Amino acid sequence: MIQLGFICNRKTTSSQDIKSKSKKSVVKRSFYVPLRLAFKTASEVKASSDEFPAISIYYDFEGYLPDVLFPYMIIDFLNKFQMEEVDPILLYNHAQLYFDQDHHVTLSLVKFITKEDNRKFLLKVTIKRTNTLAEKSNEEPSSEACKEVLSTVEMSFKQSKDGGRRGIPFKRCIPCDCSHTSEKKHFQFVGDFQYKWMTCSKDGIFIKMDVTRYHQLFGRNEKSPHKEESKQGISENDFRQLLTDTAAWFDGLGYLKILKVLYKDHLKKSRVEVERANSVWDLLQDLTASGSLKPSNLTILYDTVKITQQFGFKSNVENQPPEDIENHVVSTLSPFRQKIYQLGVKLRKDEVSTLAGLFNTKLVKKYQDSWSLIMDFEHRGIIDEDFTKMIEFLKVFEINGMKWAKRIFVDDVQDDTEPTVSPLSVNQGSQQDIKWIAVTALFIALIGILLHLVSFLFFYF
Template structure:
């Protein structure tokens, strides 16, 4: 760490926190505190013992009330003198205590797993990573039946890095974590490398949080382009860097907040005009996990940055314009001796033009911006605060109206669904917070906001014409069975859906269920988008000018699972239909006429729910390999 930033006590608490976060709940782990150079504490044994007691009192007071207090062995702070014989050093006492603690930490797991770990440790001598396929081959040789469970376990205990859901990272599994750390250290912690003059300014920029691709390639000059991209993806996954958005085609630039030095105390809570700004605070079990601020702020910049608009960066304070009307300030605020993650959303002031116009006075930030920012922050804070095996709990606060310069009262908030919050004999009016943050929208609600055409009030004649044209188009193209698959989750009576013989009857069911009306046409638009019947758009647009471009809309009527099932129906071949018929219906084969009749049947039987659809995919995968 940087000079004057942390005291020796701060360092000790830092390492205790790190251990606490990375140890699972319920395990009998203890941290022993051992002080070296015992003889240097005083000239006499009495002086040394007295000094040890003073140090113990400082440590126990610093740990008091902390979530990791119970993890520290508090019988005593052990001491050892390095310059004398083993018998006189005090080491035997430490060893005896360790033997007692180790008996409580015995962990059992299958011998096959141990064999895999030993194999990986051997491979680690020569390899930083291995292709995922080679690791899977190793697991097969060791007769492991559930690869994912073991790989996730090895990831949890820090033996490997395993990211099966990342497009780039899923193809490789890191087996030498310290090797990767060494790569990262070259960017984050190296102080003053010897560089040629052309790179010195780029290094100065890095110390300000900006990394030029030219310098990056110099730092990792021994790596291939593929490995550089791999390491960049790893750092982005960890929130250690993000790429700057720019129209300039002169090489990439990255923001690296973890590189910044603490040049000032960023501990003051940000205060802005109350009417133009709103602040939220997040706490993590009474302390702020080390480097969490820099990583979350990096993720936030990556998500919300404007093209070629530079954020203001310092160690624990970031200011970012996210559009022409809003500035977001992320900072660490110390309130009531607790370090909190503060987020402030500010409605910017539009400066007067020659015509004299400016932004209205006391404009609130836009609710859609507030909800979007909070939604993202909640997700990232939760993910990054749970990175360790244990993780920490996240709580959200707002500053109570009763706060003053001498005392700050923080209100815990879980949902912005109330108009007032109690404060002893009084109450705080929070209607403004409710208006700005009320509910974090899910994917479908955001889609509904974006699809403005859904709420257009068609005349009755135009509505009936649209229904008739829609029904004729889908009947003429033989698409009724596809609509039945889509609509099965939004119509109450599945048997009714099964019995319909025309699209107009299916639309009547939707209308009866309240899913279709003159003022709510989203289900029709979404059906056209999912079935890709964009030719119908050109037909209807000639009659109804209000019909927007369906290709650009976000689907809100059908869940991701239904869309996944629909894609499966489109992809099934005749041989795969026969395979599934044999696997699930033998000996009473149903001899499905097409994939859609199979999908509809499987869906009504519950064979495509979240728990069983993976089994169906495995049957198809084995079939394609010739195993069935």
């Protein structure tokens, strides 16, 4: 039963485990059996507090939540963190568990009614500092404890025991501010807690939601291991070679305009000078002059490779970029800049033409590609990091059937129409354009054959 994960030992001191019975000592063992626990009502579960300084994360299982998951998860938690003589509070769908001397954790299966009138069960994980008898703790849980708790809980979702458990898909989420006072809840999916702000437009009004606390307590360390490596630096000769190889690689791909967009926050030259730059080398020289790129700090180059997913790039400098570049954490290019890159990648040529007509009423501009449009729109303030200025821009996308663009900037929007294209596909035309040209050419060829046949018959008859 222990090996199957149905029960776990209750830790007790040896003096209590061994009792004298006649001449022989008998070892008494106690077990926790979560599958036999009593059920707690929904109203009782909701009563468990998650007010500050406690913090709660919810898990959405996308419609699949087996009954045995919660008992299994309790077993996993007790096996790892159980303390002698400290009994947890255990029910079939609710548990208050010891984590360490400073923290305790509450796990609950809670039912919600969403704004779409759907009923769903979510797993609520609440982490809180342990109070003393003298006073109530007002201190936040530590980031290390928060990450360890989530790691343990999520391992229960992913692992399989003796072939009897399969991985369970899940998403991390938190209640959205838009439904704070409502009985019908809306939840924001928080991913890997990489953002400090999230946006919501569920009620037709854009609101900005501060999630900095979740980012600080649960997010990964923003310091990339490659930052530490680059502090030692490379030689000046290697640095020049690396810049030469980088420029050759990205110029060969035709990524000059893409990098102009990505590096906008770091380039110190004027907009006109940046527009006139005709090679990636010019941009790298500007980054070097501004101090954003130097032999002791190559982070922005690693960020570039990671965002553009050019993992095949290898320079003539040993271990540059590093072998594990795919695990690099982007830090010099802001989340907004990364979203702008996604926008540029996914904009098709016909969509660029549509936007050019809608936003240039006096003099229609013809943009060569999406990157030219983005640079112009950023200069004019149509595209701006201030989300309030982006609202009208995103409305135009939605009105014209480009709902996928909203998904890039508003995290909770779900849309299956999002296109998947390469960064330079806008220069090649859409597949619909190619199909139309092929059909037209075939039609013209058939007309030619028909006219030739008519001429032949007329000549002989």
